[in-house]
Amino acid sequence: MLPGRLVDDVHEAIKARIMDHEIPPGARVSIDGLARELGVSPTPVREALARLESAQLVVKEPLRGYRTTPLLTQAQLADLYRFRLLVEPWAAATAAERLDADGRTRLTAELATADAPESDTYAAYRAFSAHDARFHLLLAELAGSEQVRDALVRTNWHLHIYRQYYHRGIGPQALAEHERVADAVLARDAAAAADAMREHLERSHARLEEETP
Structure with a gap:
């Protein structure tokens, strides 16, 4: 196995444990323990943890090693959605206004990749999570804003x-909301696209608030 592929595999294995709360929020992360569990040396574990730190899933504490980050509080979650509500309805509306043949093809192709997860594990949700990220970032690209895309x-x-969202089940709801946004963009209806995106974000936030202490 190539070293780069090994680090990729270790990264995904540790990320799955964090996402599924097998390594709980706020817990100490043992490099040696993970290396033994995964049957690898500590080096790819360290490299994987460095990647996860950049994704804000772990934090490195001086002289103490790595710890998983806490879940977002309601205030932090509200702040995240406040930002998204400022930029993403605009992105959806502008994507609708600017839509060309290439954009139509890309958006239609992205919708075709989406399937609702069949279980509550991160392994089942990984493909849907990737689609979710691509869908929202694609709308920022179609709006012509690298600044908005990079900020997201x-x-x-x-x-x-x-x-x-530890107790998930959100896939079918989010997919239906994505389709409403996409339908408005494909119809080049900027106002409807902005409204559909705003409704999607508000519903997503409400779903998460139910799970957040």
């Missing part, structure tokens, strides 16, 4: 949401 990437919202 830095929030790592899709990881926080799927880690937060």
Whole structure:
């Protein structure tokens, strides 16, 4: 196995444990323990943890090693959605206004990749989470704004949401909401696209509030 592939596999294995709360929020992460569990040396574990730190799933504490980050509080969650509500309805509306043949093809193709997860594990949700991220980032791209796209990437919202929503079941609801947004964009109806995105974000936030202490 190539070293790069090994780190990728270790990264996904540790991320799954964090997302499924097998390593609970706020827990100490043992590099040596994970290395033994995964049957690898500590080196790919350290490299994987460095990646996870950039995704805000772990934090490195001086002289103490790594710890998983806490779940978002209601205030932090509200702040995240406040930001998203400022930029994403605009992105959906502008994507609708600017839509061309290439954008239509890309958006239609992305919708075709979406399937509702069949269980509550991160392994089942990983493909849907990836679609969720691509869908929202694609609308920012179709709106012509790299600044908005990059700002969304830095929030790592899709990881926080799927880690937060421990009792999931949100796939079919989110997919239906994505389809309403996409239908409005494909119809080049900017007002309807903005409204559909706003409704999607408000419903997503409400679902998460039910799970957040």
